[in-house]
Amino acid sequence: MKGTYLGQVRYSAPISEGIILLKISLLEPKVVDFKAGQYLAVLLPESGKQAYYSIASSPNKKNEVELLVKEDKLGAGSSYLFSLSVGDSIELMMPMGEAFIRDKSQRDAVFVGGASGASYARSMIHYLDESGQLEHRRVHYFLGVREAAELMELEYMYQLTEKHATFHFYPVVSDPKCWNGYTGPITGVVDTVLPNDLSEWEAYAAGSPEMVKALATLLISKKGLTAERFFSDLYTPEDSES
Ligand SMILES: Cc1cc2nc3c(=O)[nH]c(=O)nc-3n(C[C@H](O)[C@H](O)[C@H](O)COP(=O)(O)OP(=O)(O)OC[C@H]3O[C@@H](n4cnc5c(N)ncnc54)[C@H](O)[C@@H]3O)c2cc1C
Structure with missing residues (x-):
């Protein structure tokens, strides 16, 4: 079920040109259940708006979520996530989306x-x-x-x-x-x-x-x-x- 989570940035570094990998430990609640392929909303503290990001990690990791974020210097969500340092807190809403993996399927x-x-x-x-x-x-x-x-x-x-x-x-x-x-x-x-x-x-x-x-x-x-x-x-x- 969708809920609000308080997290803390554990890792932030470029994974390729213009894209960072963020690892966010979950503090409250401490674990999340989601399906591979779902996404989350990041709550932007300045505006109170939300920005959406696919969860990049496997659902087997339940106490942490990873995000890949593309740099967009004029974008509110991207700029906020790029500004975060290890130890900073972040508020997330998840899980969302219906385009998750149909994992009992045997199809190509x-x-x-x-x-x-x-x-x-x-x-x-x-x-x-x-x-x-x-x-x-x-x-x-x-x-x-x-x-x-x-x-x-x-x-x-x-x-x-x-x-x-x-x-x-x-x-x-x-x-x-x-x-x-x-x-x-x-x-x-x-x-x-x-x-x-x-x-x-x-x-x-x-x-x-x-x-x-x-x-x-x-x-x-x-x-x-x-x-x-x-x-x-x-x-x-x-x-x-x-
Ligand atoms: C389901 C879903 C999953 C997604 N997953 C990811 C993901 O995994 N990784 C990822 O990086 N993104 C992902 N996105 C895209 C992401 O949500 C944002 O759309 C993206 O980061 C840009 O949003 P923003 O809040 O940074 O920009 P906004 O502030 O919403 O701005 C929107 C656009 O307008 C431009 N803009 C703003 N102000 C100006 C100005 N003054 N002049 C000219 N242009 C301007 C910005 O550059 C930006 O391109 C996903 C989107 C969806 C819907």
Whole structure:
């Protein structure tokens, strides 16, 4: 059930160019139950408003939540989170969202994260790995960024591809300078790499609403994904696919 939590920053450091990883210990209540892929609201003390962030950690970690936050010097939420130091308190409201992992499913899954949208996929990937589900479930993870320096946790992702033949990782960089891998818009790479019949698959996406919408159109209209199996808290295909 959704509730308000008082937390304390335990760790804050860049995880890639322009994105920080924040680790927040829960003080009151001390534990939270959530599902991988859910998000939370940060209460902004100055304005009393809320800003929303995917929970980047696995739900197996119950006394702490991790966030990946993209720098936005004019943004109230981003500036607040970037200003926090270890030991500072923070108020959170959680858990929220319906786009969590369907973890009893055996279906192939495609995860797509644009920049800080990686946070959403990160929670689900860590959870599937820890719970042994990657042994029998195929996952294709596309991480899209503008520049190679924005890519994050490459070592962990490549280790997973070695550990599980079922896990496939595709980092995609829009600016091809200093990058020899996949380039271009992430939807183009998804289109090329994945088969044309995704009628039995599930998809999970986070990033800019424009990217998520373009991805939904590609997967549903071109590749036969069932609209009900496209999960994102940023866009619901049923609203506009008809
Ligand atoms: C479900 C969900 C999950 C999300 N998960 C994440 C996540 O994991 N990580 C993440 O980084 N983000 C995430 N976001 C996005 C995040 O919630 C914010 O939208 C983002 O951090 C920017 O919000 P803000 O409060 O910082 O900006 P706001 O203050 O709300 O400003 C909105 C935009 O307007 C611009 N702006 C403000 N003032 C001016 C001005 N004077 N001139 C020009 N431009 C201006 C800002 O730069 C900003 O881009 C998520 C959003 C949703 C809905």
